Amino acid sequence: MKRKENLVSYLFLAPFLLVYIVFLAYPVIYSFFLSFHKVSIYTDMFDVFRELKFVGFSNYIQIITKDYNFWWSLVLTFFYAIMTIPAGIFLSLFLAIMLNNKLKGKTFFRAAYFLPNVLDMFVIGTIWVFIYAPTFGIIVRVLNFFGITYFNSTGLLGNPYTALASIGFAMVLKGCGFGMILFLVALQNIPESVYEAAKIDGANWWQELKHITIPLLKPVFLFLIVTGIMAGLNAFTEIYAMTNSSGGPNIVIAGKTMGATSISGFYLWKQFDFGRYGYAASISYVMLAIALTLTYINFKIIKPYGD
Amino acid sequence: MKRFLKYLLAYALLCVGAFIVLYPLIWMIFEAFKEEKYALSIAILPNHFTLESLKDFYTFSNFSKIVNEFNFGKYFLNSFIVALTSSIMTVLICTMGGYAFAKKNFVGKNFLFNTFLATVMIPGMMFMVPQFAIINKLGWINTYKAMIIPHLANVFGLFLMRQYIHQIPDALFESANIDGASEYQIFKKIVIPLTMPVVATLFLLTFLGQWSNFLWQLIVNTPDSPYLTIPVGLALFKGQHSTQWTLLMAASCFSVLPIAFLFILAQRFFIEGMTQGAVKG
Numbered sequence: 001m002k003r004k005e006n007l008v009s010y011l012f013l014a015p016f017l018l019v020y021i022v023f024l025a026y027p028v029i030y031s032f033f034l035s036f037h038k039v040s041i042y043t044d045m046f047d048v049f050r051e052l053k054f055v056g057f058s059n060y061i062q063i064i065t066k067d068y069n070f071w072w073s074l075v076l077t078f079f080y081a082i083m084t085i086p087a088g089i090f091l092s093l094f095l096a097i098m099l100n101n102k103l104k105g106k107t108f109f110r111a112a113y114f115l116p117n118v119l120d121m122f123v124i125g126t127i128w129v130f131i132y133a134p135t136f137g138i139i140v141r142v143l144n145f146f147g148i149t150y151f152n153s154t155g156l157l158g159n160p161y162t163a164l165a166s167i168g169f170a171m172v173l174k175g176c177g178f179g180m181i182l183f184l185v186a187l188q189n190i191p192e193s194v195y196e197a198a199k200i201d202g203a204n205w206w207q208e209l210k211h212i213t214i215p216l217l218k219p220v221f222l223f224l225i226v227t228g229i230m231a232g233l234n235a236f237t238e239i240y241a242m243t244n245s246s247g248g249p250n251i252v253i254a255g256k257t258m259g260a261t262s263i264s265g266f267y268l269w270k271q272f273d274f275g276r277y278g279y280a281a282s283i284s285y286v287m288l289a290i291a292l293t294l295t296y297i298n299f300k301i302i303k304p305y306g307d
Numbered sequence: 308m309k310r311f312l313k314y315l316l317a318y319a320l321l322c323v324g325a326f327i328v329l330y331p332l333i334w335m336i337f338e339a340f341k342e343e344k345y346a347l348s349i350a351i352l353p354n355h356f357t358l359e360s361l362k363d364f365y366t367f368s369n370f371s372k373i374v375n376e377f378n379f380g381k382y383f384l385n386s387f388i389v390a391l392t393s394s395i396m397t398v399l400i401c402t403m404g405g406y407a408f409a410k411k412n413f414v415g416k417n418f419l420f421n422t423f424l425a426t427v428m429i430p431g432m433m434f435m436v437p438q439f440a441i442i443n444k445l446g447w448i449n450t451y452k453a454m455i456i457p458h459l460a461n462v463f464g465l466f467l468m469r470q471y472i473h474q475i476p477d478a479l480f481e482s483a484n485i486d487g488a489s490e491y492q493i494f495k496k497i498v499i500p501l502t503m504p505v506v507a508t509l510f511l512l513t514f515l516g517q518w519s520n521f522l523w524q525l526i527v528n529t530p531d532s533p534y535l536t537i538p539v540g541l542a543l544f545k546g547q548h549s550t551q552w553t554l555l556m557a558a559s560c561f562s563v564l565p566i567a568f569l570f571i572l573a574q575r576f577f578i579e580g581m582t583q584g585a586v587k588g
Contacts, residue, residue: 009413027437120519
């Protein structure tokens with residue numbers, strides 16, 4: 001009987017397990033193997049990994065000691081996360097609090113803010129390229145109206161100081177509806193009686209927000225921070241769509257020329273695109289270490305479910 | 308009076324916000340219908356509003372051009388095939404696996420569960436290089452299966468199904484067993500019908516994910532591949548005709564409008580499915 005249940009279970013699990021092993025488990029190991037190798041010069045797009053050369057730790061050493069572009073990409077990723085995560089949370093929470101009132105047309109607003117979430121990232125990015133464009137883009141025109149002509153020749157995405165922030169802004173607008181719904185659901189789960197009790201104790205709205213609402217929304221905060229970090233580390237499509245395959249306008253820091261939007265996910269793709277597969281694999285591992293550390297720290301600091 | 312002003316302010320803010328959030332979409336639609344000579348104007352209506360000027364301002368030709376000369380009909384079909392096949396197969400595989408995890412005991416269950424869970428913590432970008440290597444070795448470059456199969460083991464989907472199937476009362480399975488139902492019959496007659504709500508959620512999430520999957524579909528296709536999907540086709544088009552905004556936006560409509568239309572028809576289902584799916588998984 002026991003053996004039969006084992007067999008049946010594994011039969012049901014077999015398709016999932018097969019794909020999992022081939023395309024998720026094995027890649028983690030293979031990537032580790034690859035990170036100690038270099039791919040020789042290849043010519044055939046259809047058989048790229050024919051010749052691998054063992055290079056020991058040299059990929060990792062190169063990343064840690066010489067590759068300033070990689071460290072720059074981490075700095076940019078950090079900036080990107082610092083810009084988008086709090087802004088996204090703030091905007092989502094703000095919208096949720098507004099919509100938590102008894103308003104007519106609530107369903108319409110809910111849908112309107114959520115809609116951009118379901119749409120294709122590359123397409124939305126492409127549309128924003130026009131919005132941010134020099135001379136004819138709407139943002140530049142609005143700025144001109146206020147007498148600001150600084151962006152007329154480059155647009156917002158062509159200026160190294162605004163390029164990444166502009167991408168972040170577009171992505172916050174695209175994503176805020178999602179967080180809004182999460183906050184709305186959490187807000188509606190807070191019993192009315194808690195607020196009534198607070199009112200009797202003479203709490204004002206700020207105290208209510210600080211001592212009741214925000215603490216009870218903790219799991220949502222944690223969720224948005226963790227997914228935000230993941231999105232930052234995985235950010236590629238929005239960068240590719242909005243500043244092309246170049247990694248953005250050049251910026252010169254300490255005598256080195258670097259791409260102003262070349263954040264880590266994009267940099268990883270760039271290495272891949274150059275055919276440096278072994279090197280890209282080792283970058284993946286360094287990024288994995290960073291991602292796991294950050295997630296661990298998050299859970300330690302926020303403690304979503306009490307102590 | 309104070310209350311009224313507060314409401315007015317709230318509405319004003321919400322309306323402005325909604326306009327800003329939806330602006331890219333609105334603009335895309337108008338731009339897609341404009342004649343090329345008006346492409347760089349931010350106006351959405353002609354200056355002098357007559358029938359002639361409207362005819363001069365708007366056109367359907369962008370759409371026919373994008374289909375006839377630039378192959379977007381084919382890209383649309385490819386996107387649809389990839390997204391549909393992926394969703395059907397993901398749902399089936401995850402329901403089967405979820406059933407085993409929810410209602411069966413087997414050797415290695417906890418080990419597998421924890422291993423799957425660990426995978427969720429890995430940023431997706433990390434899989435790009437090794438997955439590409441495997442596809443390359445299998446000789447799957449420029450195929451549908453390269454775009455579909457690697458994403459089928461959806462760990463999040465497995466957990467979602469497991470959670471849901473877990474709530475189905477055991478008594479149902481026991482009585483089916485007593486009646487002598489085979490495992491296949493139990494799966495078909497009990498598990499599938501009872502999990503329909505969450506099946507629909509997972510189907511939708513997978514479909515949307517694959518519909519807008521860009522990076523993976525970019526790297527497993529060469530530019531001359533016959534299986535390019537809309538986002539990749541759009542990227543290619545953008546690389547060659549970056550200044551033809553009206554055509555670019557008409558092409559964008561192919562990706563955005565079907566999804567937006569579906570969303571408007573079934574928005575409650577979309578919103579609840581996506582957010583609950585995220586929280587529970």
